[in-house]
Amino acid sequence: MKQILSRHINTLKESPKTLILVYVITYFLWGLGMNRFGAEMEIARFTYWWQVITCYILYMVPVSILLKKYSFFEQYAYGLVAMGILEFLGYWLKTSYVYPENMLDKLFNPQNFSLGMALFFALYFPAGNWLVDKIHRLIFAKK
Known part of the structure; x- marks a missing residue:
């Protein structure tokens, strides 16, 4: 167990700082947008705006970095576990608010x-990794 944890920490430490920056900016904006969309459509939202930082940056960015080397389906499967835990805790601890009788x-x-939320948000890992890779290559491509 210690070796697995150590390997994951090393993967995070070895990630280029520019890549981490692109993840942080991309996921932060994505999180703000999705939180706003959920509130405007009266589906669900975070109880506090700053949860975008804890969920999208402190939780989803490291998970994304750890999953980026896997195939789309493996990222989705592992992401489903990660999002299932996050969704369960968010509703159980009431840090996420679900609008009564929402469209979903x-x-x-x-x-x-x-x-349904976990199944949808698990797509963030393969989609986010693809998007961040494209942005990072576009901005920081070696010439």
Whole structure:
């Protein structure tokens, strides 16, 4: 277990600072946008705006970096576990607010809401890794 943890920490430490910066900026803006979208559409939102930092930057960025070497489907599968835990804790601890009778509740029913959210947000890992890679290459490509 110690070796696995040590390997993951080394992966994070060895990531280029420019890549981490692109992750942080991209995920922060993405998180703010999704939180705003969820509130405007009255689906769900964070209880506090700063949770974008804790969830998207402090949680999702490291997970994304650790998953980036895997295939799309492996990133999605591992991401589903990571997002399942995050979604469960967010609703259980009431740090995420779900609007009553929102459009997703009506479509899928309330019992499937958090599962649907986890299934959707697990796509962030392969999609985010693809997007960050494209942005990073565009800005920091060696000439």
